[in-house]
Structure formats: structure tokens, C-alpha cells
Amino acid sequence: MVSRVRTPNEGLARLLNQARWSRAQFARIINRLGAEAGLALHYDQSAVSHWVRGTTPQPPVRRLIVEAFSRKLHRTVTHAEAGLPLTPYDQPPPGVDTIEEIVDLGRADMDPSRRGVIAAASLFSAALTVPLFATSAQAAAPAPVTPGKQTVRIGAGQVTTVRTMIDKIADILDDLGGAHARPMAAAFLVNTVVPWLRAEATAAVKRDMLAAASDLVYLTGWMAMYERDHGTAQTYYTRALRLAGHAEDHVTYCRTLRGMSLQASNLGYGPLALKLADAAAEAAPKAGPRLQAFLTGQQAHATSMVGDQRRARSLLAATETALMKADNRRESIGGYDQSAYAFHVSHVLYEGKDLPGSIKALQQALRVQPSGERQGRVHFYGLLAQRQLEYGHLDAACQSWARFLDDYEHISSARGDEHFDTMRLRLKPFMNAQAVRKLSPRISEVATLKTHA
Structure with a gap:
């Protein structure tokens, strides 16, 4: 007979130390919480010792464990933190919800040293099943941490705070890059927004807070996507x-x-990108013209990836028409402007093998791009230079890469790092060309700055 070696539950032991509970105390607390939930439990110190040594308690008891620590430590404690991760063979215990999963994601983003662990366990899935809006809307709303004992109450002012923070974080993203903005977003999400989601409020305020939180989670996923952490980004989405x-x-x-469609298109999954873009457009309510352009522009890009140029151009025309009807309002989430439209035109033309037309559209996108969007310029100039070099215009490509370096120096972005690496790789065969020799000292200077940043 082979004995099974259990792995000690370090997470549970750590939480017991943080709460300053003995194992006997903890057993009594779990029994008391069980009584609140209608469960007759009779645990003692030996049961807790078994849990610390690696025995996994039953699903209802797991929920009581994280509930006990959440109350004691005055923060959301998740199953993963308590060393009680759910497996595909478990039925999720009552109360495990989207908010708890978001806490685990956010805490990893707050601590960059943990990101590699999360990313390794969360790979991008091209076969992901997306929940239908009707299904999500009918699902039970997330339960509060302490039912019946919640003392915090929120109102419209807290919703406004979340919306304001989203705008500020988006501005930091545009100006300094996702590597700076993403931990900030995650910290605000975990430390402020999650407690407000758990708080008491009117039905209208609860809906508004959930909607604002959804936007913040989406924005955090967007940043993870452009930091090339695609599994985590997809999970946020x-x-x-x-x-x-x-x-x-x-x-x-x-x-x-x-x-999600944009992410799939960035990774080269054309059919998936189109499926998601079409789903977004089909599910949209009666949208204003800017949102309509936002959706159809991505549809055009994805459609071109699967080779349907006729439909792609028709969608571009619809995008342009909608954009002409839009007002001048600047949106941090879901914003779409003439620069974004020209960028989509460039994608469609490039997929249609019209390289010079694609370059021209990218140049137009840069001409009309708002001045504050440094991260966007980094991406646009990096892509423009690559296409100019592909077209055989080395001098023009070097000029674009010089502009790229001017902005890249000031941001921290994995997408910018990728463009920088691509630039150096693509220029290697042309090191003796005058334009490259002129650019090389600047490349070395920026490389040194980034190394010591």
C-alpha cells in the first residue's frame, strides 16, 4: 500500500499567525460560523492541525475558513490565499464568486514578483467560451463577505470616485506606460473597489458600482494585454x-x-478575433455613434484578417460614417477617434497587401493623434517604421524609429520593449548604412537608460 504524502498548507498557517489564533480558537470560530450558516460542526484543535498538514476540508467549510479570516483581518481573504484553491473536480463552495477571483488577480499585479506564477498558471486560451450577456445578467450578484453584519454603506459618491480614478489611471497609462499604471489600478481595485462592492447600498448604487468596477477590471486587463501577460489579461476580461x-x-x-477581439487579433487568431468582434457588435444595445465606431472598426480589422476584404471595407465605411456623427467627448474607456479609425484603416490595407496605403494611413493616424498619448505614439511609430522598412524605405524607417525612441525613453511598457527589440533586430543587416550609423548612438543611449531604470 502506497501512502500519500500531503503538502503542508503554508497559506493557512500564515493566516493563523496573522490572526493570532491558536488552532483550538480557530476550531471554535469555525464551529460558531457553521452555526450561523445552519451547519452543526464539532471541530477541535486536531482537525485544524490536519488542515495545516495538508488535509483539504469539505467545500462548505472552506468558505467558512476564508470568511473567518476576512472578518478578523478586515480584508477579503480568498481561497487561494488560504491554501484552498479550487480544482476542476470540486464544486465551487457557496459564495465563491467573481470578486474573490479578482482579488487574487489584483494582488498578483500589486506584487510584480508574483506575476510570473500567475501568468504561468493562466495561459491564453483560443478555445475560451465567453459567457452570454443574458446568462451573466441572470447570475446571482456577488454576496457580501459578512452577510447581515455589514456596517459600511456606499452611495453615488463612491461610484464617482471609481470613475474618476479610472480616468486618472488611463491618463497615467497613456503618458507613462502600463508597467506604472497597472499596479496602481490593481491596488485600487483590491483595497478600495472590492470592499465597496461588498458594502451595503441601494440597488441602483450597487448596479452602478458593479458597472464602474467592470470598467476598471477591463482597463487592468487591457494593460496586462499590452504588457504581454495574455493569460492574465484574458482572465481579467x-x-x-x-x-x-x-x-x-x-x-x-x-x-x-x-x-478580447483586439487581443486575439494581436496574437494572430483571426477567426477568433472576428467571432468576438461580431459578438460585441451583435450584443450591443442601441449605441451612440462613437461606441458604434469603436465596435465596427475592430470588426473591420478582424474581418480583413480572415481575407474578406469586401466586408472589411464596408465596415470601415460604416465606422467612418458613425465617427462623423460623434461628438468631441474624450473617453478614457471605449474612446474612439479619427486616429484610431486611421489605425484600423492601416490594418485593413495591410491585410489586403496594400503596404504603401497602410503606411499612409498610419502616418495619418499619427498626425491626428491627441498629444498626450505617448504610449500610443510608441506603438504607432514602432509599427510604421517596420512597415516602411518592409517597403524598402530604410531612411524613412530610421526617421520613424528616431521618433519612436523619443517617446519610448519616457515610458515603461512591455509593448514598447518589444518594438525596441524588433528595431535592433531589423536594423542589424543595415549597420553600415548612413541612416543606421546616425541612429545607432541614440539606440545605445536609450538601451543604457532602460538597463539602469
């Missing part, structure tokens, strides 16, 4: 979909689907 469903917020749901 699916959680944003669920929150939007709970909030009955059709617009946020569709914007998130569109973000």
Missing part, C-alpha cells in the same frame, strides 16, 4: 464580462468583448 452582466450593463459587456 472574462471577469469584467461577469461584472458587467451582474450590473446589467450592456455597453461595458460589449466593450470588453471588443477588447
